[in-house]
Amino acid sequence: MPSSLQDQLIKKEELFGAQNYAPLAVVLEKGEGAYLWDVDGNKYLDMVSAYSAVSHGHSHPELVKIIQKQASKLAITSRAFYTEPFGDFLEKLTNVSGFENVLTMNTGAEAVETAIKAARRWGYKTKGIKEDAAEIIVADGNFHGRTTTIVGFSSEESYKDGFGPFGKGFVEAKYCWSECDLETSIKSFESKINKNTCAVLVEPIQGEAGIRVPEEGWLKKLRELCSKNNVLLILDEIQSGLGRTGKLFAYDHENIKPDGLILGKALGGAMLPISAFLSSKEVMDHFNAGSHGSTFGGNPLATKVACRAIELLYEDDLIENSAKLGEYFKSKLKAIDNKIIKDVRGKGLWIGVELEKSKVNAKNLCLMLLNEGLLCKETHKTVIRFAPPLMITKNELDWAIQKITKVIRSI
Numbered sequence: 001m002p003s004s005l006q007d008q009l010i011k012k013e014e015l016f017g018a019q020n021y022a023p024l025a026v027v028l029e030k031g032e033g034a035y036l037w038d039v040d041g042n043k044y045l046d047m048v049s050a051y052s053a054v055s056h057g058h059s060h061p062e063l064v065k066i067i068q069k070q071a072s073k074l075a076i077t078s079r080a081f082y083t084e085p086f087g088d089f090l091e092k093l094t095n096v097s098g099f100e101n102v103l104t105m106n107t108g109a110e111a112v113e114t115a116i117k118a119a120r121r122w123g124y125k126t127k128g129i130k131e132d133a134a135e136i137i138v139a140d141g142n143f144h145g146r147t148t149t150i151v152g153f154s155s156e157e158s159y160k161d162g163f164g165p166f167g168k169g170f171v172e173a174k175y176c177w178s179e180c181d182l183e184t185s186i187k188s189f190e191s192k193i194n195k196n197t198c199a200v201l202v203e204p205i206q207g208e209a210g211i212r213v214p215e216e217g218w219l220k221k222l223r224e225l226c227s228k229n230n231v232l233l234i235l236d237e238i239q240s241g242l243g244r245t246g247k248l249f250a251y252d253h254e255n256i257k258p259d260g261l262i263l264g265k266a267l268g269g270a271m272l273p274i275s276a277f278l279s280s281k282e283v284m285d286h287f288n289a290g291s292h293g294s295t296f297g298g299n300p301l302a303t304k305v306a307c308r309a310i311e312l313l314y315e316d317d318l319i320e321n322s323a324k325l326g327e328y329f330k331s332k333l334k335a336i337d338n339k340i341i342k343d344v345r346g347k348g349l350w351i352g353v354e355l356e357k358s359k360v361n362a363k364n365l366c367l368m369l370l371n372e373g374l375l376c377k378e379t380h381k382t383v384i385r386f387a388p389p390l391m392i393t394k395n396e397l398d399w400a401i402q403k404i405t406k407v408i409r410s411i
């Protein structure tokens with residue numbers, strides 16, 4: 001039960017804020033590692049990680065020092081000037097990813113917009129598509145952010161309702177999921193390709209849709225299809241990237257390389273927003289001065305933090321930990337073996353537990369877990385997503401598993 005202080009703060013948010021979220025009734029004040037505390041000092045284990053933005057843990061001591069130091073030195077300049085941290089950040093990100101060029105923005109949605117612009121320019125100026133005819137193929141169930149362009153090609157009615165009219169140039173194909181097997185999905189993409197197609201834009205695993213993991217080999221087939229048809233394959237790894245699935249990028253599980261990559265969330269080291277679109281010079285060279293930009297994009301504060309955050313993925317063993325503990329966590333969740341659980345799926349420390357719709361409501365289960373000291377979030381009413389910070393220890397995870405098991409068996 002929230003205390004009167006929490007009640008007061010919740011009421012204030014409800015009174016003065018737009019109601020575009022439905023938060024769980026807990027008011028957080030402090031974070032450290034995998035833990036969060038509310039304003040009354042109650043401690044919780046974070047199983048949401050700000051939708052996978054908190055891979056390094058809350059208030060990573062070294063990143064805190066870096067952000068403090070940089071903030072007191074130089075934080076914001078705009079890209080009207082060169083800045084001391086920017087080049088090192090670009091070099092680091094291109095080195096670890098193997099892409100030639102990076103364009104930095106702030107939020108994920110902005111980096112997706114950047115990818116769309118890049119793909120279209122490449123389509124007109126390299127591929128030779130007729131003016132204003134470029135098409136991008138997306139998947140059903142996609143989530144790429146909340147701008148009007150992006151929600152315009154979402155298949156989720158609640159994201160679009162009342163926000164039209166929407167832009168043209170997007171067509172939907174079938175993601176490899178549920179009823180749609182690998183061959184059917186690839187055929188669906190193939191059937192949408194025509195001379196105006198500049199790109200295929202997909203998530204290698206759909207996070208917001210409920211951790212939908214496509215059949216093995218799907219991404220490889222999609223890669224082949226795009227190459228064969230001179231279409232760019234652009235992957236949105238804003239949530240799946242930077243170790244979340246147990247590899248640096250989710251596409252590393254299939255040994256392919258996309259033509260464009262979108263990163264965000266964990267790139268900021270759980271400190272601040274920074275996002276990026278990565279691609280080849282062939283694609284990126286279509287951006288010239290004045291064609292695209294962002295006041296805060298690539299600012300010294302964010303790039304200083306992000307540069308170190310990338311190194312810490314390796315030095316803190318975050319990717320390894322995600323792979324190892326992710327497998328362990330999944331096996332333990334499967335072992336609960338209860339009739340309310342329909343499916344357990346995911347890769348790395350990114351696991352969805354789908355519940356039997358008729359037996360329990362996912363939001364209620366999150367409330368029960370909250371009472372046990374676990375912060376969790378449902379998606380699409382029937383799936384609970386477990387995505388702890390990648391620095392979580394086996395002991396902390398064992399504690400969580402024990403609580404989850406207890407709550408599910410009590411239903």
Ligand SMILES: *Cc1c(COP(=O)(O)O)cnc(C)c1O
Pocket residue numbers: 051106107108109110112143144145146203207208236237238239240264265
């Ligand atoms: C979170 C997310 C986005 C949007 O990022 P914002 O920073 O919220 O704009 C886009 N794509 C995917 C796959 C995401 O998970």
